[in-house]
Amino acid sequence: MQKNLLEIGKVVNIHGLRGDVKIQPWCDSAGFLCEFDTLYRADGTPMSVVSARAHKGMAVVRFAGIDTPEQAEALRNTVLYMNRADVELDADTYFIRDLIGLQVLDADTGAVYGRLEEVLETGANDVYTIRTPEGKQLLFPAIGDVVVETDLEQGIMRIRPLEGLFDDAD
Template sequence: MKDYIKVGKIVNTHGVKGCIKCVPFTDDLERFDDLEYVYTEKDNIKRKIKEVWYRKGTVYLTLENIEDMSTAESFKNSYISIFEDQLRDLPEDTYYLFELEGMKVYSDEGEYIGEISEIYQPGANDVYEIKNNDKTYLIPAVKEVVKEVNMKDRKIIINVIEGLLE
């Protein structure tokens, strides 16, 4: 597992007192209420969360030592992260997205399909981007397709339905 886990991307500032606007990388927005601090990727500094609020799926944070718009602006397009020990336990058969990236994907007949290079969250279900040399496949993360996720062996088994790999 990685040391730092990205939990949001700083996309803008808010106001003149150093508030940052973040796109969260979590399904549970209120997750930020439980965090005491985050790490800013730009300077790799642990910063105490002074205030957090939410609006329209976006997280607004006031962080320690970011107290004006100019300083906040310098963090734009960088990430905020947490350490592994700040992660919440997940229910059985659910995974953090970063845990799935890089996993090898096989058909239920044992054929190697490729490796998960990216995960998209367009709406109803996640979509796994699987790359194998010059080929790229987009696989819906639904039970009809994803049959097994083996974290120990870093391997995913999928049911290759008609038209899926074309």
């Protein structure tokens, strides 16, 4: 089941004297985090963004009603969330949260490789980690030559491993 609110970052410090906060992004970039008009607390309370900018890998954000360093300090260590409805993803782009737990099947034979348990962000392309029913860990690149289909509704991912990719898994 998909959650509507997804973690996007954490308030790590205050910035300046006007109540701005620094947010460590837990998303693609600080710039992406700065695109939202509203962020949310864990309990679903909306926080209106007055201004936001990327600065040295962090997002510097001013929220409505937070006007002093003391008010900003009270937000330290607050995990912030975004509403998935506020983002339109490109085709074949998914939230990592939605991929975790998918059953991974062979696209040709239907054989079960296991469940996707982790997404490693390597720079060139992501690498997916599967845990087999026997408890072994398998890794494969998240590239079009390998990932044939991702069906979030059915909870499955079909792959066609490159030759030799899982040979040493036996």
